[in-house]
Amino acid sequence: MKKVSLKDIAESLGVSKALVSLVLNGKGDERGINKQTQERVRVKAKELNYVPNQYARGLRVGRTNTIGVIVPDVSNVFYGKLCKAIEQDAYAKGYNLIISNTYEDVQKEKKLITDLINRNIDGLILASSFDDKNELKGLKDNNVPLVLVDRVFDDLDVDAVSVSNIEGAEKAIEFLYKKGVKNPVCFSISPVYISSIAERVKGYLNAVTDKSKAKLFQIPHDNIDRAVHNALIEVRKGDYDGIFCANNNIAKSILKNASNTQDSINDIKIISFDDIEIFDLVNPKISSIAQPINEIGLKAIELLLGQIKNKEGHLVQKQVLETSLIER
């Protein structure tokens, strides 16, 4: 029942635990340990099916080669892909990931952060749902390397990777105008204080030519379909002919609603932030503002490892990547 430890190997071979540890960590040659002894250790370790206890190791060396990732919801395609990008790169670099979802629950996010710190993660990549940047103070106090992604706090002195949401939204609205739309509305999503969403709304407001006609619908993230349903009714009542969706969940909900109500929505031009495959499969196809998801993930890892490996000398960086318009 009991797991095999260094001691078991050492005793069965008549050597010390220290020697076994050294050999198994590849420091045998460096320390000039007899080749044959090394081989005997390795053979025995395999024979006994030895797996080192990471808790003991982590306790001793203070590193765990583990990176925490907290996102709102991996089942949202954007975060799913982001996690995939992060995971594959981190994995290649010898790190493991602990991925967790907050589902926009601030209390859960707090608890998750504490949990991860307790687990002695080497660093954290965070797409936060916090409305208050002070919630992140605990992380700084604990000196945990941190990179914010997607959702950032401008006035916080922390590494961050995001996209130019304002410009992206402006591009979207300009595209609608180019396609003949006269009065575009914006379907935003709660929580309103999320930086990426707030910026997209700002971009919309910037780009609308007739400000008096600007119209914003707030869709609560936890009751999207119903709110979109009502918003669509409003849209039909007014003389609106274009919709800018602040994220992919809203666009999906529009499609769902239209499908349920047999509303063709062919007369409304729709564009959405985030490019997801559905947009290619529906009729009419939906244009989008695509984010460079892989680059976001790679950059986040790069910044995080920079902090981990160079704790004092690291300079805070705020990366803002460009979006691209996918016309359909």
Next chain:
Amino acid sequence: MKKVSLKDIAESLGVSKALVSLVLNGKGDERGINKQTQERVRVKAKELNYVPNQYARGLRVGRTNTIGVIVPDVSNVFYGKLCKAIEQDAYAKGYNLIISNTYEDVQKEKKLITDLINRNIDGLILASSFDDKNELKGLKDNNVPLVLVDRVFDDLDVDAVSVSNIEGAEKAIEFLYKKGVKNPVCFSISPVYISSIAERVKGYLNAVTDKSKAKLFQIPHDNIDRAVHNALIEVRKGDYDGIFCANNNIAKSILKNASNTQDSINDIKIISFDDIEIFDLVNPKISSIAQPINEIGLKAIELLLGQIKNKEGHLVQKQVLETSLIER
């Protein structure tokens, strides 16, 4: 820089580490520790921003309240939802999750399992990509509580939760016939040895009335679109008028291909295993065989906790849940 430990609290209060540990673990009353002392400890712990080191704790008590979850790919909606169900239930019961993806890579799966064992997880929920059940021997040797989900090994003496894939596939084919389809084909997906997929293919073959007309296309999981493209050409060449998709990725690829080639596919009746929201948003809508994802997750946790809490007395259970036909 240094993290706060029990010792720091103890010293600053002039009490022992043991007392602090007891109080912070809620055993103060039980052990009859002075209420005021308890309060002082808690206040000081908060003041110093103390977080217990889980590695030290895990090392000492041998439990970690952490469950490992390994799936092929969380960005596949089925697994994404499954993880969500598992996570929410586990979280409510005081467990944390470490979720990892194999992307059908057997080597990665082996490494992940070893990693998780090293982390002293209390148990593992696994949707395995292994073709050989012997790969799981290491887990049994290490006595790690294990529950297989979705993909199971019939002849392995391990807890498992799956659905009746054969009957589900049969229902799908019967539905196609009912809708007037004469010659349904099956788009299966690699790896072929995955139990759930193999069973769905079996169900297809069972239900096809004219066995001489049965036609199976093998779609490799890592090159779906191209293979589906070619398969669709074959379908058009023959007199096939119905397609049974072994999973949702295949159905999505059919939609994508049809969209790209401007093929309306209105004359082909399609049904897919797994019910995903896209099926409601496209034209024509796609019928499906839905799996009870939440129940799978809850049952998996239930079985796992059964093993964890009653290591010796636990009886191996193989749960097979029912699917349901979603007609569209």
Next chain:
DNA sequence: CTGAAAGCGCTTACAG
């Protein structure tokens, strides 16, 4: 070339 010992931070019998 190898071993003995200390210590990471915690919990838990044991003692008083």
Next chain:
DNA sequence: CTGAAAGCGCTTACAG
């Protein structure tokens, strides 16, 4: 009501 001590499994100076 509280403390001293052992020990979980590992790594790393230090000594020889």
